[in-house]
Amino acid sequence: MKKRFAAVLMSLLLIMLLVPAAAFATGGHTVNGNLDLTSGTTNTTLENDGYTWDASTYTLTMQDLTVTGTIKLPNQDCTINVKGECSVEEITRNTSAAAQAVTIEGETGATLQSNVRISGALTIKNLTMTEGSLENGSIGNPPILTLINSNITLHHLSWMTD
DSSP states (O other), X not given: OHHHHHHHHHHHXXXXXXXXXXXXXXXXXXXXXXXXXXXXXXXXXXXXXXXXXXXXTTEEEEESEEEEEEEEEOSSOEEEEEESEEEEEEEEEOTTSOOOOEEEEEOTTOEEEEEEEESSOEEEESOEEOSOEEEEEESSSOOOEEEESOEEOOSEEEEEEO
């Protein structure tokens, strides 16, 4: 009887291993395609959409968000607050504009997987970045990368000045 119970239990565990991990994910949000923040305000909430954009302070807050395309930032100093586990194909802005600063800050335990391509100073604070890349093509001023209490694992790091 014990052997039969153990065999059934092992069979169930093996079946559970075949189910993709995404099937067990809870609370995540997805934006399919690009998220263009250059056009003004958006009516979103963290609870319903996984992000908010404050156009008056140029602050994007993301919580457990997956963006399958690009987040395009306006040509202003911007802040990105990361809560939970977030994944973005690419974070960028129009590189032909004057260099502006971007700060990406995480809450306790926050992770971000992304390719970040901006001009200007980049500060990453209290964040774990897995995968992805950091690229900076600064215009006029030398680029500055500041890491504060962060754990960064990248495939590519590139900093260039004109």
